[in-house]
Amino acid sequence: MWGLIVAILWFGCKSKTPDGIIDEERMEAILFDVHIADGYISTIYVQDSARKVAAAYYNGIYKKFDTDSAEYNRSLNYYYQNPEKLQEMYKVISTRLDNQKARLKQADSLLLKRRFKADSIKIIKTFKADSLAIRKKMKTDSSSKVKADAQIKKKKAQADSLLNTKKSGDLKPLAVAVQ
Numbered sequence: 001m002w003g004l005i006v007a008i009l010w011f012g013c014k015s016k017t018p019d020g021i022i023d024e025e026r027m028e029a030i031l032f033d034v035h036i037a038d039g040y041i042s043t044i045y046v047q048d049s050a051r052k053v054a055a056a057y058y059n060g061i062y063k064k065f066d067t068d069s070a071e072y073n074r075s076l077n078y079y080y081q082n083p084e085k086l087q088e089m090y091k092v093i094s095t096r097l098d099n100q101k102a103r104l105k106q107a108d109s110l111l112l113k114r115r116f117k118a119d120s121i122k123i124i125k126t127f128k129a130d131s132l133a134i135r136k137k138m139k140t141d142s143s144s145k146v147k148a149d150a151q152i153k154k155k156k157a158q159a160d161s162l163l164n165t166k167k168s169g170d171l172k173p174l175a176v177a178v179q
Helices: 002-013 024-041 047-064 069-081 083-137 142-167 174-178
Strands: none
Touching: 024 047, 024 069, 024 083, 047 069, 069 083
């Protein structure tokens, strides 16, 4: 019996957001998108361009959540005046941003692995083609063979060096590295 009374009081006394204020769940989603947009906008160096891009992004966010800048600002002011609610929202937003950052890092890692594999295959093919061309030019006498072997060793060392450089994370464009 007492449990029922406590539950009724708990849920009955819980404050609701006033009319004209975006509810916490929706505001959380809006703030998440705003922070993503702000992160991108901060990478734009030309201020005029950044303002134009920002306006477009913010309008898109408002449209996505069926709101406008006036309601968003009014709601943001309300949550500023209720810091405990804002703090709870930002705990969730921070967790979501961290999760997204981890997923992006994982995607970047997979992309680099694929690029490394493609570049490695290209380097090996180039090395084999160069080696075959050197061997075809080689004459039958032993001095030509020694020179050809030296050129092949040099090409192999270059290819190995490129592969090791790419493994260590110094991912230079392949066209520059092979030259």
